[in-house]
Amino acid sequence: MGFSVSKQNGVTVVDVEGQLIVGNRQELKTRVLEELDGGERKFVVDFSQTGYIDSSGLGVLVSLSKKIREQGGELRLSSLNEDLRTLFELTKLDTLFRIADSREDALEGF
Amino acid sequence: MDSELVLEFPSDVRAIEQAVEAVLRRCPECEAHARKLRLNFRVGLTEALSNAVLYGNGEDPSKPVRVEVCIAGSTITARVTDQGHGFDPLAVPDPTTPENVARSGGRGLFLMRELLDEVHYNDRGNCVTLVLRLDPGFGGAASA
Numbered sequence: 596m597g598f599s600v601s602k603q604n605g606v607t608v609v610d611v612e613g614q615l616i617v618g619n620r621q622e623l624k625t626r627v628l629e630e631l632d633g634g635e636r637k638f639v640v641d642f643s644q645t646g647y648i649d650s651s652g653l654g655v656l657v658s659l660s661k662k663i664r665e666q667g668g669e670l671r672l673s674s675l676n677e678d679l680r681t682l683f684e685l686t687k688l689d690t691l692f693r694i695a696d697s698r699e700d701a702l703e704g705f
Numbered sequence: 706m707d708s709e710l711v712l713e714f715p716s717d718v719r720a721i722e723q724a725v726e727a728v729l730r731r732c733p734e735c736e737a738h739a740r741k742l743r744l745n746f747r748v749g750l751t752e753a754l755s756n757a758v759l760y761g762n763g764e765d766p767s768k769p770v771r772v773e774v775c776i777a778g779s780t781i782t783a784r785v786t787d788q789g790h791g792f793d794p795l796a797v798p799d800p801t802t803p804e805n806v807a808r809s810g811g812r813g814l815f816l817m818r819e820l821l822d823e824v825h826y827n828d829r830g831n832c833v834t835l836v837l838r839l840d841p842g843f844g845g846a847a848s849a
Contacts, residue, residue, distance in 0.1 A: 617755045618718045647744070649751045650812035658809040678744040685819050686812050687801040 598626055606637040606705050608698065611645045615652035623652075627659050627670075636668030639701045643674035648682060660692065669693070673701035709776075713769040716762035716787075721754045728774050732781065738839040745820040746781060746837050752813040753785040753833050761787025761831055779839040784832060791830025 597619075599610045607630045615623060627638060640656065642648075660670040673695040675683065683689040695701035710731045714720045725747060732742055754770060762768035768788040775782045800811045817824045823836035 614722060616722060616751060617759070618722055647748060647751075649748060649755060650810075650816055651755060653812055654809040657807060661807070661809075678740070681744065682748070682816070685801075685816065687806050691807060 598623055600626055600630065603698075604702055604705070606639055606702055607635045608639045608641055608702075610641050610643070613644070614646050614648070615642075615655070616647070616649040617651035620651045620655040624655050624659060628662070631663060631666060631668070636663065636666060637705050638663060638668065638670045639673055639695075639698060639705075640670065641673045641698050641701070642676070642679055643698070645676070645679065648679060650686075653682065653686060653688060657688065657691065669705075671695060671701045671705070673698045710774040711772070713771050715766040716758045716764050716768050716770060717766055718755070718758055718764065721751060721758060724754055724770075724772060725751050728772065728783070731774065732776060741837065741839060746783075746835075749817045749821045749824075749835055749837070750783055750785075752817050753783070753835060756813055756833075757785050757787035757789075760792065761789035763789070781837045781839065783835045785835070786832040789831050791827075793830060794826050 597612050599612065601608050601610075609623070609627060611623070630638070656670070656672070663670045671693045674697055675694060680689070683692070683694065693701075710728060712724065712727060714724050728750060729742060729747060754772070757770040758764060762770060771786040773784045794814060797814050798805055798811065800806065800808065800815050805811065814824075817833075817835065821835045822838045823834070825834045826832065
């Protein structure tokens, strides 16, 4: 369980490996804010290796998206499996984020 | 076959995932309902445990969270109890309304209610009972 950060075409891509839950949400927040403080403005969080997200994980994504927008940037999400899409739809967070089917789609036109 | 599991763990957010996995390991007979276990029960139970650790016990490791799970036929019942003073679940606003959807918190109870068939609190508000029915022949859909 963890996060890996890479750069692709000027976009910071964060892979969530395992779960994004109350126990590790702060680690994701710290990693992304470090990049934001370092001047990065374009972010994709990729969930192709993610099992599940709880409400704390959803909350940290909302919080990070707001902070990035305040700095003139954008946070996109990609590669949500059926379960994760269900959670975003139930909570109506699918209306708040740009959600791409794949990492490539998320990076396109960024 | 009916089975029961009782466990207690310290109020540490890092212990929540292990507690959830320990409960799910006791549900092998429910494999036909993999998605309801993987999504509905796992997320619902995680939310209940998170609320108990964070808000009920205030992350005080000296205060344990108690989990009791009973599998009876096609029904899973989980009771989560913390040491806190409780809260009024009716006072929690709907996180999906336009004025609330961009808030960072407040989705835990909503997800429990959406993903499980029944969610009951005791009068004090420090004990929540979750019920998920694994109806025969209904193993794929996520809606509770």
